[in-house]
Amino acid sequence: xxxxxxxxxxxxxxRVEDGVATVGITPFAVEQLGDIVFVEMPEMDTTVTQxxxxxxxxxxxxxxELFAPMSxxxxxxxxxxxxxxxxxxxxxxxxxxxxxxxISDPAEFDSLLTEEAYQAMCAE
Amino acid sequence: xxxxxxxxxxxxxxxxxxxxLVDFSGWRMPVQYPTGIIQEHLATRLTxxxxxxxxxxxxxxxxxxxxxxxxxxxxxxxxxxxPGQSQYTLLADTDGTAIDDAYLYRPxxxxxxxxxxxxxxxxxxxxxxxxxxxxxxxxxxxSVETAMIAVQGPVSGQALARVFAGQPLPSAxxxxxxxxxxxxxxxxxxxxxxxxxxxFEIILPAERAEAFWDECVRQGVIPVGLxxxxxxxxxxxxxxxxxxxxxxxxxxxIPIFTSPLARFGVKLSADRPDFFGGGALAEQxxxxxxxxxxxxSVTGKGIARAGCEVxxxxxxxxxxxxxxxxxxxxxxxxxxxxxATRALGLAWVNRSIVPGDAIECDVRGKMxxxxxxxxxLNNRRPPFAIPVLSDENP
Numbered sequence: 001x002x003x004x005x006x007x008x009x010x011x012x013x014x015r016v017e018d019g020v021a022t023v024g025i026t027p028f029a030v031e032q033l034g035d036i037v038f039v040e041m042p043e044m045d046t047t048v049t050q051x052x053x054x055x056x057x058x059x060x061x062x063x064x065e066l067f068a069p070m071s072x073x074x075x076x077x078x079x080x081x082x083x084x085x086x087x088x089x090x091x092x093x094x095x096x097x098x099x100x101x102x103i104s105d106p107a108e109f110d111s112l113l114t115e116e117a118y119q120a121m122c123a124e
Numbered sequence: 125x126x127x128x129x130x131x132x133x134x135x136x137x138x139x140x141x142x143x144x145l146v147d148f149s150g151w152r153m154p155v156q157y158p159t160g161i162i163q164e165h166l167a168t169r170l171t172x173x174x175x176x177x178x179x180x181x182x183x184x185x186x187x188x189x190x191x192x193x194x195x196x197x198x199x200x201x202x203x204x205x206x207p208g209q210s211q212y213t214l215l216a217d218t219d220g221t222a223i224d225d226a227y228l229y230r231p232x233x234x235x236x237x238x239x240x241x242x243x244x245x246x247x248x249x250x251x252x253x254x255x256x257x258x259x260x261x262x263x264x265x266x267s268v269e270t271a272m273i274a275v276q277g278p279v280s281g282q283a284l285a286r287v288f289a290g291q292p293l294p295s296a297x298x299x300x301x302x303x304x305x306x307x308x309x310x311x312x313x314x315x316x317x318x319x320x321x322x323x324f325e326i327i328l329p330a331e332r333a334e335a336f337w338d339e340c341v342r343q344g345v346i347p348v349g350l351x352x353x354x355x356x357x358x359x360x361x362x363x364x365x366x367x368x369x370x371x372x373x374x375x376x377x378i379p380i381f382t383s384p385l386a387r388f389g390v391k392l393s394a395d396r397p398d399f400f401g402g403g404a405l406a407e408q409x410x411x412x413x414x415x416x417x418x419x420x421s422v423t424g425k426g427i428a429r430a431g432c433e434v435x436x437x438x439x440x441x442x443x444x445x446x447x448x449x450x451x452x453x454x455x456x457x458x459x460x461x462x463x464a465t466r467a468l469g470l471a472w473v474n475r476s477i478v479p480g481d482a483i484e485c486d487v488r489g490k491m492x493x494x495x496x497x498x499x500x501l502n503n504r505r506p507p508f509a510i511p512v513l514s515d516e517n518p
Contacts, residue, residue: 034144034156034160034161034351035160035161035162037162037427037448037449037465038425038426038427038467040425040426056488058426058427058449059161060161060162060351060355060448060449060450061155061161061351061448063427063429063488
């Protein structure tokens with residue numbers, strides 16, 4: 001877990017290693033949503049585009065869209081999450097990952113917020 | 125903006141408990157405590173929940189014509205209430221839709237207390253005031269000078285017995301009595317909005333609310349916010365004005381007899397022929413509304429929320445009026461067996477769609493399978509409300 005995490009404004013993080021971006025949502029987003037009870041994931045091999053919707057995360061109160069922090073093809077979906085969404089409360093940046101994307105444009109990573117910039121945005 | 129919102133006498137308690145406060149019908153109310161909606165729901169079913177419902181409207185109705193006025197203005201028959209009883213009732217409009225749904229308490233021979241939804245308080249007040257012109261009746265809005273607290277769940281009776289130092293409390297559903305708390309009169313009723321078989325609501329002077337709240341917490345009931353209040357009522361299949369009454373997701377006004385609760389909340393009888401809205405309700409009995417509110421379970425993956433269109437055999441048959449994911453104890457009363465969640469709700473569907481019928485809900489363009497259920501909760505085996513799962517229905 002040494003690679004740098006960067007974050008889309010809409011609270012999805014990405015960590016890139018060997019051309020694959022692991023994607024999830026931030027602890028701040030988890031906290032804001034309240035109890036998460038369902039995540040609608042994309043199918044394997046779906047092509048996703050940076051900034052476009054790839055799924056939904058649902059709390060008791062509401063459904064919220066998930067946006068892809070980077071473009072590419074979905075090559076893994078965290079199926080263990082479905083058994084216990086409380087992993088998101090404990091480890092949103094780690095075991096709470098949602099999908100892995102074989103990225104098509106590594107340069108997109110530069111357009112994401114650093115953790116510091118993201119924290120500053122959330123504090124506003 | 126928040127300073128413009130109204131607050132209940134318990135706002136300090138909610139802030140101290142680090143509740144998440146939201147604007148609800150113009151009130152700054154706790155949607156959840158740090159415990160979270162799921163755990164608050166489960167705690168209510170396992171032990172007991174403590175709810176601040178002081179935002180609801182409370183109207184005292186007294187005077188020589190109090191009974192006659194209630195019989196004219198409300199759909200249930202107040203004459204059926206002996207002192208010490210309460211009933212579910214509605215304020216009907218002349219077109220047979222609900223202005224509001226409400227609870228009417230008769231704590232004594234001469235006084236009635238009507239509890240209405242917070243969001244409808246002003247509308248109800250204007251309506252009732254207008255109707256009261258023909259009666260020698262006194263209407264008093266006591267919403268500000270009192271607090272209303274619900275204590276619901278298996279231990280609620282024992283907890284309140286200690287809070288009220290052993291004074292007799294009502295023991296049967298819908299009973300209402302008075303007890304003293306710190307020398308002040310409190311109204312205590314066996315009513316609620318959670319589906320719990322053992323459930324109480326207390327109305328007491330606003331300045332006693334904080335002490336009463338603290339005492340209930342000490343006796344082991346857990347503060348529960350409006351988020352779990354909604355999941356609890358939904359699991360119990362209880363209607364919420366604005367969802368199951370008022371206007372349907374497609375804009376259609378919902379006739380009162382669309383709701384199964386109309387059976388309990390409306391009394392049509394020959395000795396009360398002309399109560400307000402009664403004509404339209406008699407027509408609904410003669411010619412029932414084509415759609416009804418029924419519970420449903422999601423059997424596939426996902427959540428069908430209010431506004432999802434409902435299909436049966438490929439044809440549109442109605443709309444989801446309320447829906448979410450709710451938790452339940454796998455074994456009622458046995459936390460060690462763990463909990464699970466299930467997606468369920470209430471739907472406004474064609475009368476021909478009955479329990480056991482397969483449905484599909486359009487969730488953002490994806491068809492999610494479900495089934496019409498008879499009920500989601502069995503509250504006939506106290507002390508626990510027993511979840512009824514979709515494979516046990518109808």
